[in-house]
Amino acid sequence: MYRSTGFVSFVLRRLTGIALVLYLIAHIWVIGSVNGGPELFNSRLAAVQTPIFKLAEVALLAAVVYHAFDGIRLLIVHYFDVTEYRKSLFYAAFVVSVILTIAGGLPILLFAFQG
Amino acid sequence: MASPVKSKSMATIRVQRFNPDSDAKPYMQEFQVPNLQGTTLLDALHRIKHEQDGSLTFRRSCRHAICGSCAMNVNGRNILVCKAPLQGQLDRKGAVTIKPLPYLPIIKDLVVDRSTFWNEYLRVKPWLVPPATSPEKEFRMSPQEVAALHNAETCIMCGACYSACQVVALNKEYIGPHALLKSFLRVLDPRDSIPGERLAEVGTDEGVFRCHTIFNCIDACPKNLNPTQAIETLRRLAQKRTAFEAARVERQRTIAGSLDAEVTPAAEGGVGDVP
Amino acid sequence: MSNSETIVHDVIVVGAGLAGTWAALVCGRRGVKDVGVISKVHPLRSHSGAAQGGIAAALNNVRPVEGTGPRGPLEAVPPGSEPADSWESHMFDTIKGSDWLGDQDSIEIMVKDAIDIVYEYEHMGCVFSRLPDGRIAQRRFGGHSAPRANYAADWTGHVLLHTIHEQALRHGVKFYSEWYAKGLIVEDGICRGIVAMDILTGELHTLRAKAVLFGTGGYGRAYEITSNAHANTGDGVAIAYEAGVPLMDMEFVQFHPTGLYKHGILMSEACRGEGGYLLNSRGERFMRQYASDKMELGPRDLVSRSEQTEINQGRGIGPDGKGIHLDLRHLGRERILERLPQVRELSIDFVGVDPIDELVPIQPTAHYSMGGIPTDKDGQVIMNAAGAPLVGFFAAGECACVSVHGANRLGTNSLLEASVFGRRAGEAMARMVLEGARLEPVSGDPTESHRREIRDMLDRGGDESAETIAGELKATMTENCGIFRNAQGLKKALKDVRGLQVRFKDARVMDKSRRFNTDLLGALETKHLLTFSEVIIAGALARGECRGAHWRTDFPQRDDQNWLKHTMAEKRPDGEGPKLSYKSVFIDWQRYPPQERKY
DSSP, rough: OOOHHHHHHHHHHHHHHHHHHHHHHHHHHHHGGGGHHHHHHHHHHHTTTTTHHHHHHHHHHHHHHHHHHHHHHHHHHHHOOOOEEEEEHHHHHHHHHHHHHHHHHHHHHHHHHOO | OOEEEEEEEEEEEEEOOOOOTOOOOEEEEEEEEEEOOOHHHHHHHHHHIIIIOTTTOOOOOSSSSSOTTTTOOOOOOOOGGSSSSSHHOTTTTTTTEEEEETTSOOEETTEEOOOHHHHHHHHHSHHHHHHHHHOSSOOOOOOHEEEEETHHHHHHOTTTTGOOOOOHOOOOTTOOHHHHHHHHHHHTTTTTOOOHHHHHHHHHHHHHHHHHHHOHHHHHHOOOOHHHHHHHHHHHHTTHHHHHHHHHHHHHHHHTTTTTTTOOOOGGOOOOOOO | SSSSSEEEEEEEOOOOSSHHHHHHHHHHHOOOOOOOEEEEEGGGGGGGGGGGGGOOOOOOOOOOTTTOOSOOEEEOOTTSOOOOOOOOHHHHHHHHHTTTSSSHHHHHOOOOOHHHHHHHHHHHOOOOOOOOSBBBBBETTOOOOOOOESTTTTTTHHHHHHHHEEEEETOEEEEEEEEEEEEEEETEEEEEEEEEEETTTTEEEEESSEEEEEEEOOOGSSSSSSOOOOOOOHHHHHHHHHHTTTSSSSTTEEEEEEEEOOOOOOOOTHHHTOOEEETTTTTTOOOHHHOOTTTGGGGGGHHHHHHHHHHHTTBBBBOOOOOOOEEOOOGOOHHHHHOHHHHHHHHHHHHOOOOTTTEEEEEEEEEEOBBEBBBBBSEEEOOSSOOOOOEEEOOOOEEEEEESSTTTTTHHHHHHHHHHHHHHHHHHHHHHHHOOOOOOOOOTHHHHHHHOOOOOHOOOOOOHHHHHHHHHHHHHHHHHHHSSBBBHHHHHHHHHHHHHHHTTTTOOOOOOOOOTTHHHHHHHHHHHHHHHHHHHHHHHHHSSSOOBBBBBTTOOOOOOHHHOOOEEEEEOOTTOOOOEEEOOOOOTTTTTOOOOOOO
């Protein structure tokens, strides 16, 4: 495939989009179990609070944040004539996503592995 | 302070070869040519063809970036080889990789089959459709209206953008940046009398709404054109089609002015919020 | 198509540049729908698209500001004022530019049709540069006494070519892209079609038609430094000659003054039209010596000769002293970006010089072929000085010789000629077909001899490549049949070319495949270069005078007494060089008698 930042953004957008859909399904699977009574609900909730899932939560944060900021980037590109800055905008969205992922991810992981 | 590229006396040209009549699949072949300053990649290809292997096949004509024949994929990017300095394309080991334009069937070596490219071009009706009556002399078009077309006017239909587009790669029905740029040229031309029909044709899932703003087209264009911007503009106009058509009818009332008539600058043109 | 076929059309056009496409378009409009256009490159790659400066027509949109002289600023002509330009003026400029060898009746048609055809281009959708009031903008050009070059920035040819091609598509013209015309079928004095190769498959086909037009362009590739595309190898001219059609005025080859140094790439005459200077190694505007009135805006042959003289006398620039400087700095950044953007890009891309603040190295470059296939005013090819037609064969554009350019062409007149005479030829062909022309039969298999020739070229195992032979041809043509010529040099060139023709018979083609064989194509093109180069040299050797672009240092005067006539060169059946005869020039002795040509 022809390589470029545009392509990277396109692929990440697709991947994070799919990831978010999968998350949504998992989320409904857990939360929806409220209808099945406290035992079912608690067991499902515990299943998604294992260390692996904590990592997955960080990944989820990354996906949400990237998808959101890339989405904002796209809106800007659609409504303003900024093709001259297309690479800078992509890097900006990417960098903001990374920063926010770290900022949010660190507490998640620290809490998870503390106790 | 000689750069490693310039100090090598020979350059290595890696070319993709393929003759469907005799080869099972494409393969890479290496040639050595003198690493001379002031020579282009096209010069290098010619040297190989004339001195080493006459069967190396590629398209070229004008050699000064106006005919659009020689677009190829060099070091992963689509460029016109006639204006690419040889030394500028060599990596630190003094090598350059040349392949045909991607995503198109290969006819032979670096020559590709552009049928789909030309079909999309035909599809958007590249010809102007003027109003039913023409003036005796020229239509009055202002310098601003002409300037708005500069982005599209110089397109040489080389195919670099089309072949760089990820959407083209994945999607056979996508009209493509070249044809959309052409459509933009006609839609924005105040002399064209079918902007509504054009916007209906390209304002679809196979047209402007298929573009994912990946921007490879801008990166690849040897004329520094901006198909993405053109596509964005068409998107906006497609959503205001009726108003745009009405504005065009209005504009065409004054477009056939005579020498005695008042001047007609773009300000009154009424082509909508065109950037 | 992979099996040999016979294809039939009412009209076949060879060449999809301006001339050919106009002819096809007009046929389509007039109701002759069955038109096939073949082109050895994709139509949009035709060399018409490389033209830069403009297309001439006395539209009268622009005039010099009063009292500011021939290089002063221009202004829009206010509505209702006295016309500042006229077709009569355009006519005189063209006649003078042609050094009185142009046929004046044809020139009159061209300059009158000019006005209408530019408006027609505009109506078809060409995006011309404009004046503030919306009219088409015009600029000065060499050899024209009024600013009448209608332009689209500096990519006029590109705009015209794309527009006319699109219009042809709109009218359903069928294009055979990457088909190469190999031979003209003439039997009993009637042209019946062509033999062409489908480059994709290598297969030869017979194409029969009631009328055939050649719009095959020029032949600058016979020279080392040329503005012409690789495709401009004069195939149409050579094929016609081989079929017995005489060629006219071949010795008149125009060298454009401003080709990029060492590359030959065209730097539009508009550079000088917008006010650029030419400087020698001493920084002098040497044109003062050669054309004190027009200076850099003299006609191309004069300016090229002036440059070459400076170079020959040691005042050239560049490592080999064969260049001249083009100075655009005083035009200012804005004007260059607006009016000469492509020229600037070419300069930056190919010689690393930005004309906004540096001097651009240029040199004369083989640019235009005034000579070619002789025709009447409607593109009908004629076979002798009396004008006997070759029924069914037409030609227009650079490959034809009407003659409107005579011994030298003015800039912006070529886009004009191709358009006007392409259109006229289209009208003539349409008339011919609609009035009931027959599709003439073709005897035997016309492809057979060509098939044999190609087989022979692919099979022979010589050591020398066709490309080496082409290289030597270009060297001798440049050295001996270039800007300045003399008997000794021309005789040497003739000997060289004949030697090369013999060597060519053993030239090898490395690529033996049938599919898209550009090696074979290159060899065929070399053969054609050798064919018509001999005609150029023969004509130049015979013509003992200086006229327009043909300059004999051993005959340093124009000789109207003996040489005010066109050269006609016919192939001799025994193959011993062309047979030369002469055709008179149409001159209106009352209105435009020959004068001294000074600028």
